[in-house]
Amino acid sequence: MAKYKKYNYSQMIMIPVSLQDQLMPGTLEHAIHEVIEKKVDLSIFDEKYKNDETGAPAHDPKLLLKVVLLAFSRSIIGSRKIERACQENITFMALSCGMAPDHSTLAHFISAMKDEIIHIFRDVLLYCEELNLLGGTHFSLDGCKLPSNASKQWSGTFKELRHKQKKLEEKVKKLISDHEREDKQEGGSDRSKKEKQIKRIERRIKRIDKFLNENKPKKGKTKKELQSNVTDNHSAKMPTAHGVIQGYNAQALVDNKHQIIVHAEAMGNGQDADNLSPMVDRAKENMKAIGRDENYFKDKILTADANYHSKKNIEKCEKERIDAYIPDTLHRKRDERFKEQDRFKDGVNKPPKKRWYTPKRETFSWKEFQYVEEVGKYKCPAGKYLKQMSLKHKSRNKYYRYYQARETDCRECSLKSKCLSKTDSKSRSLLIPIGYRNDNERILSISQRMQQKIDSDKGKDIYSKRLGTIEPVFGNIRFIKKLDRFSFRGKSKVNIQWMLYCMVHNIEKIMNYGFTV
Ligand code: SF4
CATH class of the missing domain: 3.30.420 (Nucleotidyltransferase; domain 5)
Known part of the structure; x- marks a missing residue:
């Protein structure tokens, strides 16, 4: 017969906990505690609190900052989750000295440190510099x-947002007319559901209306209007x-x-x-x-x-x-070391996927054509001579010597798939760079x-x-x-x-x- 240990929930257990011992040297919580406690000046928060004569004492900003930094390091983001961690997790309890700040205190602390954050960041950076962690080269x-926290669906130019608003207004009108028609009939669908839907859409219309009245269209570098966002107009739509x-x-x-x-x-x-x-x-x-x-x-x-x-x-x-x-x-593309990088584009040792465009064909470069000094012409890999068409062909910042193969040579050539860049090209042309424009001076752009x-x-x-x-x-x-x-x-x-x-x-x-x- 089985014999189990007895258990009893109606008893008290006293567990002595040293908060200091929870912050073990070598851990991130210890590092956060030491750096914020000893190296960061948080007196900049003092003037925010006007409770020296009346009102309850506030949570110390050092304590709140330590808790928030530890929470972010452990991918705990929401203020309610941080509050819970301060009540249940011994490391958070130690770092917050068992005070368990509530979620609204934490959320307000983070969102209100707009002017202070840069000073805190610089204090940590200064400590990095003191420890010689910056190479400086x-x-x-x-x-x-x-x-x-912004909705992509609430983005658009002012014209698009007005159009959206108009469509919502039409939808409300339709819902109201449906509602009235169903009212006249017996056994219509649920009234309260429709009313809620109408109210919800009306709130959206008001929101767009308020946004359009209070904001101006955003202009891009080319003066073209950029998309605004009703939920967070500072954010951007990005691919x-x-x-x-x-x-x-x-x-x-x-x-x-x-x-x-x-x-x-x-x-x-x-x-x-x-x-x-x-x-x-x-x-x-x-x-x-x-x-x-x-x-x-x-x-x-x-x-x-x-x-x-x-x-x-x-x-x-x-x-x-x-x-x-x-x-x-x-x-x-110019770097020899990445010559074979396309091999891995669609996965290692896999055949390339079908593309919606026709990739440009790799063809013989001008270096593969041989210059024959006796005749002053270039010879192609198939052994045919190319005729010189121009002595000084100008293109962008450079001068070229321009040669062209005969159509009759290329038409029958077995190498034309490796030589002509397009399937419908009739013959190969060759541009040999001979120097830069303006008396061969290199007028290079900044790029x-x-x-x-x-x-x-x-x-x-x-x-x-x-x-x-x-x-x-x-x-x-x-x-x-x-x-x-x-x-x-x-x-x-x-x-x-x-x-x-x-x-x-x-x-x-x-x-x-x-x-x-
Ligand atoms: S395609 Fe024309 S230029 Fe190219 S190798 Fe053949 S003959 Fe020579």
Whole structure:
């Protein structure tokens, strides 16, 4: 016969808990506790509280900040979930000293630190600098587009939103007339359900109406109207690899020694190219605030991917005397190391998928044609001579010598599939570069100068370090900390959330590489 241990719920158990012992050195909670307690000045919050003479004492901002940072590091985002963690999880209980702040206190604390967040971020950055975690030689810039608490369906130009409003009004009219008709008949459908539906649509109409009256159309760089959003007008509709999202472009500028983020900002703008200049300017302000030179980025290396390649950005870097490496979109096509990258486009060792367009055929380059000095002509791989058509053919910034094969030679040629770029081409033409325009002087555009810089061995070497500098930062925040969407609405609140995540990342680096407190 079985014999079990007796259990009794009607008894008391006393468990002594030392809060200090829960914050074990070497853990992130300990690092957050030490950094916020000893290195971050939160007296900036003092003037927000007017309860010195009357009113109950408020929760200490240090305590709230520690709890929020730990929650974000464990991918606990909602304020109700954080409140629950403070009541049930011993680490959160220790960090909050058993005070268990409620969800509205936590939500208000996060969303109201619009002016304070940058000072807190700089205090953590200053500590990174004191611990010598900043290399100060090479920085990388990148961004990731994340959805926010805004509805894609409520996006549109003012004309589109008015059209939407009109359609909703028509729908209400139809529902009311249906309602009246059914009223006259006996045994009509449920009245209250229809009334609720009408009220819901009327609320939407009012919301659109209020938005259209209080806002102005957003204009893009080309003066074309951009889509506005009724739920969060600071957010933007952005295409990503996983479809179109309504959200923010979270930017980070990272030092390559230990991947410390020197500036982070959420932008309501899907175009990375527009974000380089503000990111560099604000990173300079951060460095100045922690006591470094105003021209901190002078002669420092900055790498950014092809999305940042624009004349304006390269000019900005030249003006700031930053040694920038920002490739154009075709740099991999020119790089021998990526010659075979298309092999992996549709999966390793798999036949390429059918495309909706006809890819351009790979044809013999001009280097595969042999120049025969005796006759002064080029000979093609099939052994036929090409006739010289022009001595100085001008195209863009270069001069070429122009040759053409005879139609009769190419028509019967067995190599024409490898030689002619289009199936309906009649003969092969050949452009031999002979120099640059304006008396062979190299008048290179700013973009071409950047191309040369990137294509050089030094450029390739420096640019190859970008991936290992910036991508682990986004990997950590997006996949380890699981920030896959912003839970706030409005640029300032989303920015606070993004900076808090970046701060957790920096504190983690302090814990791993420089903790001495
Ligand atoms: S297609 Fe014309 S140019 Fe090309 S290899 Fe054949 S004959 Fe020569």
